[in-house]
Amino acid sequence: MSTQAEGSVVSRDTPIPVVSVTSPDGQPSTASEARTPSNQSSDALGHPLPASKPKDRLESLGDQFSKQESSSRVSDRLFTMLLQQVFPSQDYSDDDQPPIKDRRSRKYVDRPNFSLPVMSSNFRRFNARIGVAFVFQNRLIRLFTWRQPTQTLSFLAVYTFVCVNPMLVVVLPVAACLFFVMVPAFLARHPPPPTYLPTDLYPLSGPPLAGARTIKPAPELSKDFFRNMRDLQNSMEDFSRLHDAVLAFIVPLTNFSNEALSSTLYVLLLCGGCLLFITAHLLPWRLVILLLGYAATIAGHPYIQDLLAAPENVSLMAEKEHEGRSFLLSLSRADIELETSPEVKEVEIFELQYRPLHDEEGEYEPHVFSPSPYTPLSPARIAGDRPKGTPFFEDVQPPRGWRWSDKKWTLDLLSREWVEERCVTGVEVEIEGERWVTDLFYEQVEEDSPKKKGKRDEMKLKEIPSRKGEWRRRRWVRGVERVPVNNGAE
Structure with a gap:
């Protein structure tokens, strides 16, 4: 007898799911009662909160928060309007979708639920403090785009020392703390003398001439605050483009939509991993990492960027990519045989x-x-x-x-x-x-x-x-x- 299926054949006597809505006082009500206007929950100002659309519910919560807490703050209303445009205007039921394990569910990590007032407050606090990250990002862009060639060459020199002697990696955090944190903080309290005055009037060994520099969040609605919003907007666009480009390149090769192609890639990766496991200690990794770093840095030079953006080079790279995919397809057709009969x-x-x-x-x-x-x-x-x-x-x-x-x-x-x-x-x-x-x-x-001696029959x-x-x-x-x-x- 062949193996039985895991799930038995089910009947049609399945219960009908009933949706219930919980009122503010914690008493559940049926779906029919929730649809009546008299049973709808209302906010502190007496306005009803509709339970059918999340966008309307968020709008009501946003109005309540703005009227009670921060009616005079333009940033609250601005961000509330932004979220109203983000959320969909109708509910999408997940009843027909197969159950998928969600690693972001509260079953795995207990985190607070979404709240429009909390989201607005956290965004303002985050935006006021994210300026340091964008300053660091701008410095990296200037460094790898060769805006000042001396800085880029200095970075390559440090990178070369680290690749030749990897133990110098532990020195980098200490050196960065000294030159980028301690020295600027000292110069802020002991500023150098002006160039047009005698240097003996501003001795560095004397008492401090200025207060200690502190990092404060950018005030709301200030110029720095809107600069952070601009940089955050651009960073989201950069991440979205990079995310879509990576998925467009990797997913068709790895999601087994073409089982022969993905199987061929799987076999190649498996063989390559086994080969590296055996021969990794024989490769000159210092030279490999050094060459990769130099290649990535030189690729950011404006002259190299202009060469890569030339139409003939763009068509050449597209042609090479097409040839590589065609080679994998031909290899998969020749060597991969898939079982076509169903289970x-x-x-x-x-x-x-x-x-x-x-x-x-x-x-x-x-x-x-x-x-x-x-x-x-x-x-x-x-x-x-x-x-x-x-x-x-x-x-x-x-x-x-x-x-x-x-x-x-x-x-x-x-x-x-x-x-x-x-x-x-x-x-x-x-x-x-x-x-x-x-x-x-x-x-x-x-x-x-059986009869027992001296006792009645049982x-x-x-x-x-x-x-x-x-x-x-x-x-x-x-x-x-x-x-x-x-x-x-x-």
């Missing part, structure tokens, strides 16, 4: 018939087709639940993602095997005929115990099967095969 398994369904216990002469009547055999010691039977399923054979559907590979159901003639496999007791098994597995009704009878009860019980079942099987998904389908 085949076997599913089961149990036909249950019922007869009242007091009607011994009556016939068993069809009751339901259930994914479980509803045995005497099954949890549903012990709990007193009725068997779940569908009353018609035609209503039994294959599991999700599978389709029927056989034209019809087949009766399982090896009824004793599935009974012994499930350790079913208290039943009578037919090994011929229709292969019914019928419940047995047990009666208690008195049985004489009686004990014994359970023996007397007649057939209420339920009987038999097993039907049918083959299913995995439904193939077309390339590019989600």
Whole structure:
């Protein structure tokens, strides 16, 4: 017998989900009550908060926050209007989507929920303090675009020393703290003398001539504040372009939309990883890292950028990329053979018939087709639940993602095997005929115990099967095969 599918065939007796809305006082209400205007929650000013659209709900929260907390602050209203444009105008249900493990869910890390007032406040605080990062970013851009060649050449000299002697890496944080933090802080308190005055009037060894420099957040609505917003806007655009470019290059090769191509790349990466694992210690890594750093720095020179942006060079690089992809495709077609036949398994369904216990002469009547055999010691039977399923054979559907590979159901003639496999007791098994597995009704009878010396005869009860019980079942099987998904389908 072939392997059974993991999930049994489900019935159509599934419960209907009910959406409930929690009121501000913590009392749940049904979906119909939530739709009535009288049951809608309202804010502190008496305005209703609609529960249908997140955009409207955020607008109401934003209005409440701006009126109560910061009605005079232009930045609050500005950022609230910005978020209203970001959020969608309608809800999108996720009921039809398959369950996906979300690593950003609160099941993994307990973090505060989204709140428009908190978001607005945190953005203002973040924007007022992010200027240092943008200053560092601008210095890197000037360094690697050769705005001042002497600075870039000095960086290459330091980079060369570090590549030749990697132990100097531990010196870099200390040197950076000295030259970029301590020295500027000292010069702020002891400024150098003007060039047009005698130097002896401004001795550096004397008392400080200025206060200590402190870093303060940029005031809101100031020039620096809007500069930070401008740089943050540009950084988001740069990240989006880089993100889209990387995905456009890597995803088609690695997402197995073309299984032969992705399989070829997988084999190449696996072989390359094994080769590096063995020979990595033989490679001159200092020279490799030195050459890579020099290549990346020289590529940022304006002359090299103009050469790379030339139309003939752009077409040449596009042609080379196309040739590389074509080589991988031809290699995948020649060496990769994929199994095209779908996966085949076997599913089961149990036909249950019922007869009242007091009607011994009556016939068993069809009751339901259930994914479980509803045995005497099954949890549903012990709990007193009725068997779940569908009353018609035609209503039994294959599991999700599978389709029927056989034209019809087949009766399982090896009824004793599935009974012994499930350790079913208290039943009578037919090994011929229709292969019914019928419940047995047990009666208690008195049985004489051995006589004991000096004591009266004792009686004990014994359970023996007397007649057939209420339920009987038999097993039907049918083959299913995995439904193939077309390339590019989600």
